[in-house]
Amino acid sequence: MNESVEIFNWTLSKAQIVIEVLAIMAFALSGLIEAARHKLDAVGVFVAAGLTAFGGGTLRDLLIDRRPFFWVEHYYWLWVLLLVGLAAMAFMRSHTLELTEKAMQWPDALGLGLFAASGTQLALVAEMPALVAVLMGMMSAVTGGVLRDIVVNEIPRAFSDYRPYAVCAFLGGWVVVLGEAVGLNSTVTLVTAAGVTIALRGAALLTDYRLPEWRKERENR
């Protein structure tokens, strides 16, 4: 537990803090944009932003029985979220929304990589088996977006757009497992794993790669 807290503090206390904040903000922003698209009201906007930013980590912590939650320990980020949300609602217009979505894919990829790597590491510290830890990391990276889509009543994009997203997080998680197995330094492992996920996601975005579809006959139905 101690070690877990330590690693976690490390995650946030060193140079990565800038990226970590970027990641949370990117996730929050994607929730905010999605809520605006569906014309949710102010409350819906904050809830969607908060769920997207903190939902994945909270589910992971519930499952590995880890407290306090990130947003309880670092509750000032909730204030930041409130202020950013208010500012966005005051200034955002529809054309801005469209612009932002594309610009957002890159910090979102950063967030994906970082959350997948740190989630996997936390689960390993909590003595989960390797596959479970990797799934926990993937979950903490992906669940936020899934909850966002459920709140606005759509099939979660992560499950249905045939773009590698969770898959990148899954592969990055295995890098953490590998790193720990060969006794690599934790920091190096974390950075490498996050880097692999980010690179894979970036490559997928740039090449517009799509996962294989269901076999043809399904189409004729």
Next chain:
Amino acid sequence: MNESVEIFNWTLSKAQIVIEVLAIMAFALSGLIEAARHKLDAVGVFVAAGLTAFGGGTLRDLLIDRRPFFWVEHYYWLWVLLLVGLAAMAFMRSHTLELTEKAMQWPDALGLGLFAASGTQLALVAEMPALVAVLMGMMSAVTGGVLRDIVVNEIPRAFSDYRPYAVCAFLGGWVVVLGEAVGLNSTVTLVTAAGVTIALRGAALLTDYRLPEWRKERENR
């Protein structure tokens, strides 16, 4: 923990018990009506009623790691719920449904106020920071209705109808924080905070007030 249990028992053991029951019943009833509207079957009706009545408090308790849950400790309310549900299914007709929805807004406002106030207080007892405690209170007041709407596959009304609902709970929660900060008696604080929420919600209902909408340009899209 002890103190937490005590406060909670206090919540239910004094004069408020009548209102508390009204609140749970109002929430359960709103779940039941929503389920009937979507023609869910008997199981769906009970699940919707139960989720609406107990979902918010259960999420709050999961998050602050508090056991036993309300419906485990006071499981006889589950029996009441089953009986009320059976009676409702036997006697309810569509015109009754419409009547009831309007009549229901008032006990629902009572429930909102009480759950927001007691949820915030429980979270403060569990040593959550002020903002977190207020959000926990809001969550315990609002989540039931959100789960109800997700089960019947609609965008949660609390996020999309531009009526102040969660906002009233949020403001009422701050009254609890304020009351505790200045050392007010717990009971007085709870009643005042619940009163503020209920009054705000009541005023919103009477004046038909709506939260500001997204800026005009979104409409032209």
Next chain:
Amino acid sequence: MNESVEIFNWTLSKAQIVIEVLAIMAFALSGLIEAARHKLDAVGVFVAAGLTAFGGGTLRDLLIDRRPFFWVEHYYWLWVLLLVGLAAMAFMRSHTLELTEKAMQWPDALGLGLFAASGTQLALVAEMPALVAVLMGMMSAVTGGVLRDIVVNEIPRAFSDYRPYAVCAFLGGWVVVLGEAVGLNSTVTLVTAAGVTIALRGAALLTDYRLPEWRKERENR
């Protein structure tokens, strides 16, 4: 806690293991098929299969505060799930999908009965009141399918198809309570309760029985 683990191990270590595996696989398969119908991608297929197979038990364990989760302790089933999912995606075609759904109802009924019985028993061991324990058992049998339907953005079938499903699990749960009350041997109780649920569900499937609908006037609306 010890006792709980023991009973649980018992559940999986004796002759029932074949049926238990059948049940998990049936649930996973139903998630997989539903995901294929909605053309989810590979990630969606695994998530739907995993949620359906493990969602109910995980919710139950979260609520009775029981760790480790099934899929953490027996994580090799996750590997099996991954492999089955990959095989299914490679070989499944639409007509197979339809065939499978009907064939699936029977192992699914087995799963329903077993999960309801063992969930109720675990909750009783965790000292839940009888009604709560029965609801926990029902939840662990039904929640998987509910999550599956929410992920593909449909009103959960268990709440809306007027077929007795949760109701069978509910009645089977009471058999566990009864068995424990009269001091029956745990194994006998479990098998009997599962048998009752399976028989009820089977009878409902064979007779095409439907729960009573809402009163006529609703239709005229």
